[in-house]
Amino acid sequence: MAWNRKFEQLDLKEKIGQLFMCGFDGLEPTKEIMNLISEYGIGGIIYFRRNLRNASQVEALSAKLQAASADPLFIAIDQEGGMVVRLEDGVTVMPGAMAQGAACNAELSFESAKWAGAELRGIGINMNFAPCLDVNNNPQNPVIGVRSYGEDPARVAEIGLAAIHGYQEGGVAAVAKHFPGHGDTAVDSHYDLPLVPHGVDRLNEVELLPFRRAIEQRTDAIMTAHVVFPAFEPGNIPATLSERILTGLLRKQLGFEGLIVTDCLEMNAIAETIGVARGAVEAIKAGADLILVSHRVARQKAALEAVMEAVMTGEIPESRIEEAARRNWELKQTRGLFRNVVPATDRLKAEQVQRQLSEAAVTVVKGGHNLPLSNDGKTVVVWTEARVGTEVIEVISQEWTLGAALKQAGYDVQEVRIGIRPTAQEAAAVRAATAGSKTVVFASYDAGFSSEQSELIRELSANGSYSFVWVATRTPYDLLIAPEATTYLCTYENKPAMMTALAGILSGNIPVAAKLPVTIGDYPRVDAGE
Secondary structure, eight states: OOOOOOGGGOOHHHHHHHTEEEOOSSSSOOHHHHHHHHHHOOOEEEOOGGGOSOHHHHHHHHHHHHHTOSSOOEEEEOOOBTTBOSOOTTSOOOOOHHHHHHHTOHHHHHHHHHHHHHHHHHTTOOEEOOOBOOOOOOTTOSSSGGGSSOSOHHHHHHHHHHHHHHHHHTTSEEEEEEETOOTTOSSOTTTSOOBOOOOHHHHHHTTHHHHHHHHHTTOSEEEEOSOBOTTTOTTSOBGGGOHIIIIIIIIIITOOOSEEEOOOTTSHHHHTTTOHHHHHHHHHHHTOSBEEEOSOHHHHHHHHHHHHHHHHTTSSOHHHHHHHHHHHHHHHHHTTTTTTOOOOOOHHHHHHHHHHHHHHHOEEEEOGGGOSOOOSSOEEEEEEEOOSOOSSSOOOOOOOOHHHHHHHTTOOEEEEEEESSOOHHHHHHHHHHHTTOSEEEEEESSGGGOHHHHHHHHHHHTOTTSEEEEEESSOGGGGGGOTTOSOEEEOSOOOHHHHHHHHHHHTTSSOOOOOOOSOBTTBOOOOTTO
16 A cells, blocks of 8 residues: 655644554454554554464554554564564574674675565565674673674674665665663663663774664664663663763764664663653653554553653653654655565575575584584484573474484484473483483573573583583573583574574584684684684
């Protein structure tokens, strides 16, 4: 469909509505979200896994939402790739950021984002909250980790810029996040308010470098971090609510002219401190253009009403609303939303890029001389799976595991599944299975955050009766809990394409090409050209 209204035809309430992006629960539009569209004129919708079944269902859902709106909606998603994706059925799930950092191939990363973006646009999604330009240099970071391209600001900038250009060419607005940088925190802003204590020189050299490059290359949008930066904002105010950071630093010093999007105001760093409604007012005053309230309709309406009240009392000048609404409107025009321009897709090319990136990402950190795996006798695969979901650790039923991939490669495999925090019964099942085996492959998942998993890994790696091969299928820092292990690989995710690539590396059928994107204890990152 096409829309013909001019920006000048919007009244004040509709312009305020343009500043809000809201979510809802269910596979069909709820009466509450339809009311927000029709009565408040909200400018955007955010999808989560709760809204999505498969590509055809999403396409129909997007069409219903757009048909209800007087003007085109931003329809957004966190489809970062790897371990943070909302939709898998009917689209190509590309490797995540740290896997792409290990592959270290900007051309492939551009192609990855272009084809992923085109697939999203084809089902009505026109904004992707990606890429993460956070520089992950803190092994204890519970929320960024493998969502980052690595610890080298230059590599994060290079691969991140390739992704930005790819998404935008694929027809979706790219949103670089989380400004000024969420990589060096040990607190998840979904649950609390993190603080980055570094001085201005260090922040300019590390955290800000990728964002500065993205701004120079005219990224569509930048998402804020609910993180305190005393060097920029001495008032213990998170970046999302700080005029010094959003207007003073991002707009004036760095020269960003695009859309400033907040991270969700329902995260505890905002909701449990200043509150969602007041947070929306302060974010707009600080310089934000698009306010994200993802979940509860009461909070969504309270935020909309609070902003209207702040304009009526003069706390927020109408000129600030005009400026922010116009930025939303102009980006919608830039990305072809008014004409509903949809780029061509090519699933075969997308899957080829997915395979090439996956194969280039598998990293042998130590013990490469112990590969390929012997095919003499039974190989026990211990497969660790997430069973408690969050927005960054999603519970996804997955049948194509490493065990399945190794079976396809010709190995005699017995797979034992455990949780991130294995129970006593699960640990006993692992011990029983490994007794008498020739090879044990342990696929860990965030072992450094689980004493139970760590204890089991140390026990198995110390047993000299079999060859022990350890693969970290999420955070690469798992090695720090048992650095004496002799063979260690990283895949940064456990997605099916990556497990197929891993089986190829373990069997010797695919050459190793990856460059370690972070330092792990005694094993430094490997930069491009080394």
